Amino acid sequence: MITLKILSLPRTRLSSDLHPFYRWKNQFRDHGINIEIIFNHNNKRMYNADRVLLYHRYFDHGMKNALKNVSENDSRLINYLYELKKNVGKLVWFDADDSSGTTQFPVINYVDTFAKKQILKNTEYYTEKNENKNVNVWLDPELKQKKFLPCPDDQLHKIKVGWNIAYFDHRYFRLQHLLSNYVNYKICPLKFTNVDEKRVLDLSFRGMINYNKQIVTVSQRNTLLKMLNTLNLNVATGDILPRKQYLGELSQSKVSISPFGYGEICYRDFETFISGSLLIKPSVEHLVTFPNLFIPNETYIPVAWDLSDFKEKAEHVVSNYNLYKHIAINGQEVYKRTINDPEIFINAVKQVIM
Numbered sequence: 001m002i003t004l005k006i007l008s009l010p011r012t013r014l015s016s017d018l019h020p021f022y023r024w025k026n027q028f029r030d031h032g033i034n035i036e037i038i039f040n041h042n043n044k045r046m047y048n049a050d051r052v053l054l055y056h057r058y059f060d061h062g063m064k065n066a067l068k069n070v071s072e073n074d075s076r077l078i079n080y081l082y083e084l085k086k087n088v089g090k091l092v093w094f095d096a097d098d099s100s101g102t103t104q105f106p107v108i109n110y111v112d113t114f115a116k117k118q119i120l121k122n123t124e125y126y127t128e129k130n131e132n133k134n135v136n137v138w139l140d141p142e143l144k145q146k147k148f149l150p151c152p153d154d155q156l157h158k159i160k161v162g163w164n165i166a167y168f169d170h171r172y173f174r175l176q177h178l179l180s181n182y183v184n185y186k187i188c189p190l191k192f193t194n195v196d197e198k199r200v201l202d203l204s205f206r207g208m209i210n211y212n213k214q215i216v217t218v219s220q221r222n223t224l225l226k227m228l229n230t231l232n233l234n235v236a237t238g239d240i241l242p243r244k245q246y247l248g249e250l251s252q253s254k255v256s257i258s259p260f261g262y263g264e265i266c267y268r269d270f271e272t273f274i275s276g277s278l279l280i281k282p283s284v285e286h287l288v289t290f291p292n293l294f295i296p297n298e299t300y301i302p303v304a305w306d307l308s309d310f311k312e313k314a315e316h317v318v319s320n321y322n323l324y325k326h327i328a329i330n331g332q333e334v335y336k337r338t339i340n341d342p343e344i345f346i347n348a349v350k351q352v353i354m
Contacts, residue, residue: 002050002089003034004353007058010039017096017117018055019169020345023185027342031350041080047087051353054081054111056104057096074106081110092353094162098263100287101125101135105151108158115162115352118265118289123159126151137286138260138305139219160352161290164265166339170274172247185340192336193251195276195328202233202318204253204277206240220259220282223307231311233318250275254321255314257281259307265289269300273335278321278328280314282307290348291338299331 009015018037021028025035038045046052059077085091093111095104100118105126108114120126125137132141133148151159171190207225210218228237236249250256256272258281265284272279273293283302284294296302301317301324303310317324338344 001029001032001034003036004028004051004053005046005049005088006035006037006053006055007041007046008037008039008055009058015055015057016168017094017163017165020163020167020342023169024342024345028346028349031346033346033350046084049087050089051092052084052088052090053092053094053115053353055094055096077107078110081107085110085112090353098165098261098265099136100264101137101148103135103147103149105149105155108151108155112158113160113352114155114158115160117162117164118263118284118287119159119161121286121288123156126159127153127156136260136263138264138282161288162352163345163348164289164291165267166265166270166291166293166335167345168267168270170267170270172244190274190339192274192332193276195325195332197251197276199252199254199277200234201236201249201253203228203231203255203257203314204236204250205257206237206246206249208239217261220305220307221261224257224259224310227307227311232315247271247275250277253277254318255280257310257314260305265294269293270335273332276328276332278317278324279331280310280317291344293331293335293338295330295334298327299334301327 006018006021008018021035021037028035036045041058081091090113091111092113092115093104093107095102095114095116098117100116100120102116120137127150129150134141135148171188205224205228207221210222225237228235236253241249250271254277256268256275256277256279258266258268258272258279260266260282264287269279269281279300280303281294281300282305283296285296285302294300301313303313
């Protein structure tokens with residue numbers, strides 16, 4: 001039996017990436033892995049461990065913002081990693097940021113593994129020294145918000161795929177992740193809407209245009225919102241709705257469009273699978289991610305990053321919905337099967353920590 005100690009924030013939305021460790025703690029033990037989650041970096045139990053996983057959001061928030069925005073000047077963090085590494089079998093940094101890019105490479109020298117939710121197939125991007133590079137690879141350089149610090153060539157091998165937000169607790173109640181130790185899925189299951197339910201809307205997308213061009217989360221969204229009025233479709237759009245109303249609307253829509261935000265993979269992707277809508281999304285073929293639920297024209301329909309082909313594809317899909325409905329069915333079934341199988345997740349975690 002080995003012990004995997006995880007340094008995390010207390011159970012909040014910010015630490016929702018760790019939900020499956022709460023959900024499948026017993027199954028991990030059956031695999032010879034004892035999960036221990038710790039909420040204070042000064043806790044002596046952090047030391048003398050077989051494996052330690054450091055959830056990066058802890059250092060943004062749990063140390064009173066002293067280490068926010070990882071950089072070469074974060075001496076407190078570097079000293080902590082250095083001392084911790086001397087006392088543990090293997091040290092894993094989990095970069096929980098949403099993008100396939102990162103600003104966190106200054107820590108990679110001090111850990112054994114640098115895990116991310118999704119990484120680029122072209123890993124050379126991480127080592128290239130170019131001041132104009134964007135952390136968000138799909139954006140123009142002038143829209144970048146964070147300085148990109150390249151990965152040292154001799155550290156590139158440490159980068160591994162972790163797990164993405166497919167494993168977030170997507171059940172109806174937003175506070176469900178706070179109770180994940182106590183309310184299991186047999187008592188409170190994730191409820192799916194059958195794809196064959198009556199769908200009176202052609203397409204659904206909620207959001208407001210933001211005119212601050214420097215906010216990366218709105219670049220694709222702004223373009224999309226301007227295009228929606230040009231569609232010859234019955235579109236539900238406008239301001240953000242209360243969650244119950246939003247999910248109800250999505251469950252009545254044939255198609256859902258999910259642009260990139262802070263990262264390429266969004267909560268809306270999985271809300272779409274849950275609601276039985278057909279996912280149209282900018283292509284994520286540049287990514288390696290786990291679980292990879294994004295199979296072009298099998299579980300989602302990809303469009304160009306600049307959305308230049310979105311109007312044509314959306315109108316064609318809705319006009320021929322019965323020919324494309326199987327994609328929504330496939331997406332929902334693959335997602336449902338994946339998130340309910342602890343073996344898939346545990347085996348993936350083993351690849352990261354072993």
